[in-house]
Amino acid sequence: MTSNLTDAIRAAAPNLRGRLLENQSLADLTWFRVGGPAQVLFSPADEEDLSVFLAALDPAVPVTVIGLGSNLIVRDGGIPGVTIRLGGKAFGSIEIDGDSIRVGTAVPDMRLAKAAAEASLDGLAFFRGIPGSVGGALRMNAGAHGGETTDVLTQVRGIDRTGAARSFTHAEMGFRYRHSSAPDDVIFTGATFRGRAGNREAIEAEMDRVTAAREAAQPIRERTGGSTFKNPEGGKAWQLIDAAGCRGLTRGGAQVSEMHCNFLINRGGATAADIEGLGEEVRRRVRETAGVELHWEIKRIGVDPTQADR
Structure with a gap:
């Protein structure tokens, strides 16, 4: 993703003290290690810097906030607008x-x-x-x-x-x-x-x-995103996933964990589309076998490049 957004931000807020990076890869900032770039990534120096940044930013520019990237899928098309990541002593x-x-x-x-x-x-x-x-x-x-x-x-x-x-x-x-x-x-x-x-x-x-x-009980040493789906009322997501025959199920480089089947893992070389697509297949199978609609606990953000031009 390219644009003059960074230049516009610097012109509107010339005294920013935080880091402002354009077209910055986000894959290394997520536990799955997948995903496209941020159009602009901003890391404010402190609360005052964040306030100045947001006050100056064009209201039409979308803003996305990410943390440690543990419960997160960044789609392969990346994130348009500004992505904000807090860090440092402040x-x-x-x-x-x-x-x-x-x-x-x-x-x-x-x-x-x-x-x-x-x-x-x-x-x-x-x-x-x-x-x-x-x-x-x-x-x-x-x-x-x-x-x-x-x-x-x-x-x-x-x-x-x-x-x-x-x-x-x-x-x-x-x-x-x-x-x-x-x-x-x-x-x-x-x-x-x-x-x-x-x-x-x-x-x-x-x-x-x-x-x-x-x-x-959990594949914490794998490239994973924590619990994938919320537990439905009165039940356990992993039990429904297991009963639907999804333990160990794969798509591309993504797999439903053998250890705990409410965890998806990147076995190496997975794309964000592999991981999200595998999750949707799990949801479909649970819906068909148990009549239960699982809801994502992992947050999914950004652009799916296969859908971007539709």
Whole structure:
């Protein structure tokens, strides 16, 4: 994808301090290691830089936000407009005050769990089992091993599409299973969580249990994107996928994991179309065999080049 978008952005916001890159590959920023480029990739220096950028950006330019790329398929045609990725010290900070933990949204969930344990704060050990960043956890109410983001969150801050600072209480986030009702145009920049006083050794033992359970049941050393489909009400997605005969199913370089069939993996050389197409085939087979419509948990973004000109 080529355009003069980068030049237009620099002209509208000449004092930007973050990195602004054109036609930047995104494959290396996703756990699947697939996908096309970002037309423009922006990594802001801090909240102020992000605010200035968004205020100056033409409202017609689409904006996409990515985090660690763990629960993400970037389609092979890439992402038009601007892709924003937060990182660095400004969005990777952790501050502990009593039973509260304030973090930037680029902080990996596993690091949040570790920081809470080191401060002897209980209730956040489940984050050890979530392979993403805080920003993604907020957007999808991420959870694992009996805990969810909604259980410990108190407040969120962010910047909206106009560049205005926003804040949200727990109630205003509108959490439900793997979903938040916060406005889609808000880019989360920080969050505050609350733990409870606990025993550090016991908390770390719980984290070790979570780690062992993941390693025993999930293909975490593969190129994967975590759980592919949400669990349907009253059931387990992996059981339906297994019953539909999809364990080990392949398409191109993509495969349904033999270890845990709610995981798709890139065996090497897969395209984004291979992975997404395999997921759609799994959905079709489950629909036919069980009458259940599986819904994607993995976020799929960008342009499908086979559909772009239709």
